[in-house]
Amino acid sequence: MKRLLFKLILLASANAAVGLAILQLADARHSFEQWQTDSVLLATPRDTAFDMVILGASRVKLLTRIRSNLDCLQRELRMKVLGMASAFGGGIVPAQMYLSNFYERGNTAGIVLISLPPSILFSRGPNQDHKIVYYEPFRFDFLLKMVRHGFGYRRIITYVRSKFTPAWLLQRPVPLANAWRTLTPEDVTPRRIQMRIDSMYTDGLDEARFKEYAKVFEDILGMARGHGARVVVIFAPTLLGEEPGTPKVRSLLAELGKRHAFEFYDFTNVLTDPSLYADLDHLNSKGAEQFVTRYLKPVLIK
Amino acid sequence: MLECRASGEIQAKTDKGMLFNSLRFFVFFPIVAALYFAIPHRFRWFLLLVASYYFYMCWRVRYAVLLVISTLIDYFAGLILTKATSRRVRLLCLVLSLGANLTLLFVFKYYNFFTHAFESVLSSCGMNVALPASAFLLPVGISFYTLQSMSYTIDVYCGRQPVERHPGIFGLYVVFFPQLVAGPIERAPNLLPQLKLEHRFDYDRVTNGLKLILWGLFKKTVIADRLGMLVTPVYDNPAAFDGLILTVATVFFAFQVYCDFSGYSDIAIGTAEVFGVKLMQNFRRPFFARSIAELWQRWHISLTSWFRDYVYIPLGGNRVPQWRWYFNVIVVFLLSGLWHGANWTFLIWGGLHGFFVLAGSVLRPLRTRLVSWIRLDRLLGTLHVLQVLTTFSLFCLALVFFRAKSLSTAGAVLARLFHHWRVPLSIEALQRIGPKLNLQADFFVKELALSVLFIAFLVCVQMVQERGSIRQRLARQPVWVRFGVYSAGLWVLFLFGVFQQKEFIYFTF
Numbered sequence: 001m002k003r004l005l006f007k008l009i010l011l012a013s014a015n016a017a018v019g020l021a022i023l024q025l026a027d028a029r030h031s032f033e034q035w036q037t038d039s040v041l042l043a044t045p046r047d048t049a050f051d052m053v054i055l056g057a058s059r060v061k062l063l064t065r066i067r068s069n070l071d072c073l074q075r076e077l078r079m080k081v082l083g084m085a086s087a088f089g090g091g092i093v094p095a096q097m098y099l100s101n102f103y104e105r106g107n108t109a110g111i112v113l114i115s116l117p118p119s120i121l122f123s124r125g126p127n128q129d130h131k132i133v134y135y136e137p138f139r140f141d142f143l144l145k146m147v148r149h150g151f152g153y154r155r156i157i158t159y160v161r162s163k164f165t166p167a168w169l170l171q172r173p174v175p176l177a178n179a180w181r182t183l184t185p186e187d188v189t190p191r192r193i194q195m196r197i198d199s200m201y202t203d204g205l206d207e208a209r210f211k212e213y214a215k216v217f218e219d220i221l222g223m224a225r226g227h228g229a230r231v232v233v234i235f236a237p238t239l240l241g242e243e244p245g246t247p248k249v250r251s252l253l254a255e256l257g258k259r260h261a262f263e264f265y266d267f268t269n270v271l272t273d274p275s276l277y278a279d280l281d282h283l284n285s286k287g288a289e290q291f292v293t294r295y296l297k298p299v300l301i302k
Numbered sequence: 303m304l305e306c307r308a309s310g311e312i313q314a315k316t317d318k319g320m321l322f323n324s325l326r327f328f329v330f331f332p333i334v335a336a337l338y339f340a341i342p343h344r345f346r347w348f349l350l351l352v353a354s355y356y357f358y359m360c361w362r363v364r365y366a367v368l369l370v371i372s373t374l375i376d377y378f379a380g381l382i383l384t385k386a387t388s389r390r391v392r393l394l395c396l397v398l399s400l401g402a403n404l405t406l407l408f409v410f411k412y413y414n415f416f417t418h419a420f421e422s423v424l425s426s427c428g429m430n431v432a433l434p435a436s437a438f439l440l441p442v443g444i445s446f447y448t449l450q451s452m453s454y455t456i457d458v459y460c461g462r463q464p465v466e467r468h469p470g471i472f473g474l475y476v477v478f479f480p481q482l483v484a485g486p487i488e489r490a491p492n493l494l495p496q497l498k499l500e501h502r503f504d505y506d507r508v509t510n511g512l513k514l515i516l517w518g519l520f521k522k523t524v525i526a527d528r529l530g531m532l533v534t535p536v537y538d539n540p541a542a543f544d545g546l547i548l549t550v551a552t553v554f555f556a557f558q559v560y561c562d563f564s565g566y567s568d569i570a571i572g573t574a575e576v577f578g579v580k581l582m583q584n585f586r587r588p589f590f591a592r593s594i595a596e597l598w599q600r601w602h603i604s605l606t607s608w609f610r611d612y613v614y615i616p617l618g619g620n621r622v623p624q625w626r627w628y629f630n631v632i633v634v635f636l637l638s639g640l641w642h643g644a645n646w647t648f649l650i651w652g653g654l655h656g657f658f659v660l661a662g663s664v665l666r667p668l669r670t671r672l673v674s675w676i677r678l679d680r681l682l683g684t685l686h687v688l689q690v691l692t693t694f695s696l697f698c699l700a701l702v703f704f705r706a707k708s709l710s711t712a713g714a715v716l717a718r719l720f721h722h723w724r725v726p727l728s729i730e731a732l733q734r735i736g737p738k739l740n741l742q743a744d745f746f747v748k749e750l751a752l753s754v755l756f757i758a759f760l761v762c763v764q765m766v767q768e769r770g771s772i773r774q775r776l777a778r779q780p781v782w783v784r785f786g787v788y789s790a791g792l793w794v795l796f797l798f799g800v801f802q803q804k805e806f807i808y809f810t811f
Contacts, residue, residue: 001503015789164797
């Protein structure tokens with residue numbers, strides 16, 4: 001039996017070593033600007049001082065994923081900005097993982113801007129079931145973060161496995177074109193709004209999940225404040241109106257405000273013109289420019 | 303946006319018992335195996351019995367009661383059969399034992415089918431009767447373990463098997479976890495003695511078993527579950543697809559069901575081999591058969607031999623007048639079809655195979671004359687290939703009924719199978735098929751290519767296996783070659799396995 005165990009361990013170790021070597025080589029080849037990739041880890045440098053980092057989901061990812069939007073943001077705010085929002089509807093768990101990775105790499109930020117769509121505090125989909133497993137490179141520390149946050153083993157296997165595809169190994173920078181698609185008033189119907197909300201609240205208003213993710217959010221607040229950052233929490237503009245989870249999240253923010261120093265701004269209904277949106281809850285490039293100049297700039301530059 | 307989709311997205315799903323391709327089994331099996339070889343031989347039966355019940359209860363705890371009932375029925379039936387001297391008492395005991403097992407099967411599997419059929423008959427006579435429906439879920443493995451249990455009782459009655467007095471060993475015979483839920487359907491003369499023998503840890507035997515497990519996992523996760531992604535959307539809505547797609551889907555399903563079931567059997571046999579138990583072979587490269595009759599000697603061998611020994615031969619086999627032989631063959635295949643599922647589609651599937659076997663026999667002289675007339679008997683290689691392809695085609699044709707959920711679906715598939723063949727002549731045309739299957743275009747083309755590649759690989763491997771055991775050949779190779787092959791197998795499994803926790807197809811039987 002010892003002979004078998006020895007050979008099995010040898011087989012597993014040798015193949016694991018080969019796999020890790022491939023992963024490291026692939027990672028070493030890739031270095032992208034934040035507007036060239038969905039990956040936050042690949043775009044996060046080391047030992048860099050930023051004026052602002054942005055956490056959240058795709059509603060604010062578009063501010064830094066599209067070059068023209070990023071240029072507008074940095075120009076208007078006169079800040080060096082790193083976008084760490086997750087693509088594809090990211091949640092609070094990925095946000096915590098990205099922020100801790102940011103600080104572990106020796107970076108600093110004067111402002112941590114957190115976009116908090118209420119739905120992300122109620123559903124596993126944007127959190128432990130998120131698609132970050134596909135577009136983030138393999139890093140041991142990130143893997144450990146996944147394990148600590150309760151990512152399922154199948155998700156973790158996907159995280160490792162997806163790095164051995166030609167699409168990953170040979171990936172090139174993929175800048176996104178400006179988002180000029182616009183909605184018309186006919187596109188904004190109660191039925192479509194409800195469908196969109198239903199797709200975001202797949203687990204309903206799960207109390208247990210809310211408690212779990214509220215703790216993660218508080219951890220982010222503590223981490224940012226602990227590194228001397230000014231924390232600004234916002235509800236980004238949408239055409240969805242008040243979401244089912246909004247009252248509970250407001251209460252949470254009020255309660256956390258007693259323990260942590262942060263600012264909160266509700267921009268949900270500040271932009272109601274459909275022509276400023278690419279879809280019901282994502283601004284297009286014109287909308288992004290309006291949002292940055294008319295709303296973000298006054299609160300961030302005081 | 304960068305599309306980083308691995309070959310088989312792994313998603314969290316609801317637990318479906320302890321499947322062989324689950325993480326739970328990969329923790330369970332080594333622990334049980336390690337304990338098995340660590341503890342004294344006299345306690346091993348108990349360990350395997352507890353492990354087997356735990357394995358079964360991972361699906362549904364309460365259905366373990368059915369296992370216990372089935373075990374007790376046949377355990378005591380065996381004892382009574384041995385003690386009773388009166389022929390009438392022994393026959394009564396046998397009938398009661400078989401009746402009890404078949405009643406379990408009827409109640410949990412066939413009740414709704416027969417009541418609906420009865421209601422239809424009454425309805426056609428103008429009587430509308432609504433019989434109460436059964437809400438029982440089909441207990442996993444019931445079709446397998448009841449047959450295995452019944453074969454013990456029949457063998458004891460016929461004097462082919464001495465009674466097993468040790469309740470624990472007999473219980474283990476019924477519930478031995480590697481083959482409990484989907485076979486091979488074992489026989490008491492083969493399995494019972496092995497459960498009592500002391501099996502020492504043997505490096506060659508254990509590694510042999512592990513290699514078979516690896517091969518079974520490859521067939522299941524890399525081939526079967528990949529093909530399932532392509533087949534299911536087609537058979538869910540056959541009217542939306544043309545004849546070529548339906549034909550390809552049917553051929554793919556043939557390989558899917560083969561790889562799914564034989565993959566399971568390989569894992570079961572390999573697992574048992576680790577413990578020192580040699581289970582019967584269940585598949586012997588059935589798609590190389592040159593007739594339907596030969597196919598059934600290579601496909602689900604444990605079931606075919608069960609029906610042969612306990613139904614066909616007692617009916618007289620082929621030592622009866624010709625009309626009676628026809629009857630025996632049709633009965634056996636209809637029962638085989640019914641065993642697979644409580645649906646008219648399975649009955650027709652079974653009946654078709656019976657018809658093919660009889661037609662093959664009746665037409666043999668004509669075929670021999672035809673082959674001779676066109677001088678194909680001088681081109682044996684070509685003749686064999688034609689025979690293999692014809693057999694495979696007939697198998698696929700019948701498989702339409704096996705796969706379809708209803709007769710109307712089967713009819714829809716058959717109606718379109720030979721019509722509207724639109725051959726995609728470009729990658730773009732191929733990509734347009736993807737969205738029809740609810741798959742992204744690029745992903746579909748990639749999965750289609752991988753499916754064809756792996757099927758081709760499987761066929762090549764099996765062509766080599768026709769000439770001798772690959773495992774034995776591999777064992778004779780230098781260590782670096784063996785290491786390379788095992789590593790390649792693990793990498794293929796890791797990179798291309800579909801780990802979406804899909805149940806094995808034969809669990810539904």
